[in-house]
Amino acid sequence: VRHEAKRALVNYFAVCTAGAGDPDVDKAVTVFARFNAANQASVIGRTQRMDMLNAASLNAMSANVYDYDDTHIPTIIHPTAPVAAPLFALAETQQVTGEQLLLAFILGVEVECRLGMAISPGHYQRGWHITSTCGVFGAAVAAAKLLGLDSLRVGWALGNASAQSSGLVETLGSMSKSIGVGNAARNGLLSA
Numbered sequence: 001v002r003h004e005a006k007r008a009l010v011n012y013f014a015v016c017t018a019g020a021g022d023p024d025v026d027k028a029v030t031v032f033a034r035f036n037a038a039n040q041a042s043v044i045g046r047t048q049r050m051d052m053l054n055a056a057s058l059n060a061m062s063a064n065v066y067d068y069d070d071t072h073i074p075t076i077i078h079p080t081a082p083v084a085a086p087l088f089a090l091a092e093t094q095q096v097t098g099e100q101l102l103l104a105f106i107l108g109v110e111v112e113c114r115l116g117m118a119i120s121p122g123h124y125q126r127g128w129h130i131t132s133t134c135g136v137f138g139a140a141v142a143a144a145k146l147l148g149l150d151s152l153r154v155g156w157a158l159g160n161a162s163a164q165s166s167g168l169v170e171t172l173g174s175m176s177k178s179i180g181v182g183n184a185a186r187n188g189l190l191s192a
Contacts, residue, residue: 005106008070008080013044015069016081019062020045024175028061028182041089052089053186056139060085060185061178064131075116075130081181082135083108083142086189090146100146108142108188124169132167132180139188147192160191 019025020043029043032054041055044062049055063069063081070080083105091101116123116134124130140161144154164187167180 001106002102005102005109008109009084009102009105011070012063012080012084015066016059016063016085017045018068019065022062022065024178025058025062025065027175028058028179032058041092044088052086052093053190055092056086056089056189057182057186059088060135061182064181065178072113072116075113075120075134076124077113077116077134078131078181079109079112079135079138080105082131082184082188083112083138085182085185086139086143087146090143090189094146096146104142104145107145108138108140110138111141112138127169129167129169129171129177129180132184133165135181135184136161136165136188136191139185140191141188143189143192149192157192161188164191 029046029048032050036054037051039049041050041052043050043055043058050058060081063085064078069078072079087101087104112134115137116130120130137158140157141154144157149157166183171177171180
């Protein structure tokens with residue numbers, strides 16, 4: 001599991017770096033810069049730094065914009081982008097070991113994909129973009145683990161994530177699809 005998680009993270013940085021210069025990501029960076037609260041976290045593949053929430057969103061968008069990021073075949077979720085992005089943004093603001101980050105990542109992806117398995121394929125067939133709708137839960141669990149939240153607060157984080165789960169299949173092929181994946185990362189971190 002650790003080996004596959006490391007492979008997924010290598011892939012994440014590759015696709016994120018490739019997507020960082022996409023015109024839609026350029027537009028998002030310009031808009032997000034107007035709302036930036038701090039320069040806490042890296043925007044991968046770019047010189048800009050943003051606050052944790054904006055960096056998480058932009059990095060998830062960059063990783064998923066070309067759809068070459070990893071795919072959980074049974075659900076068609078792209079699990080790494082919405083989970084890894086908030087973890088790395090959060091890790092830039094507090095001391096974290098590689099082992100802690102890897103465990104949080106694995107737990108987040110596990111929750112995201114198990115939830116996807118529970119609602120597939122009907123969820124996607126009804127028009128919901130499963131990477132975005134399930135990704136927020138994976139991001140919330142991963143961030144909660146890295147923050148050291150107890151089980152009660154993890155439950156609260158999941159409740160918060162449920163209020164922010166969104167994404168539509170109708171947006172595939174447009175910038176809005178990337179916004180949905182970015183929102184999953186951002187809202188999961190915010191939820192925790």
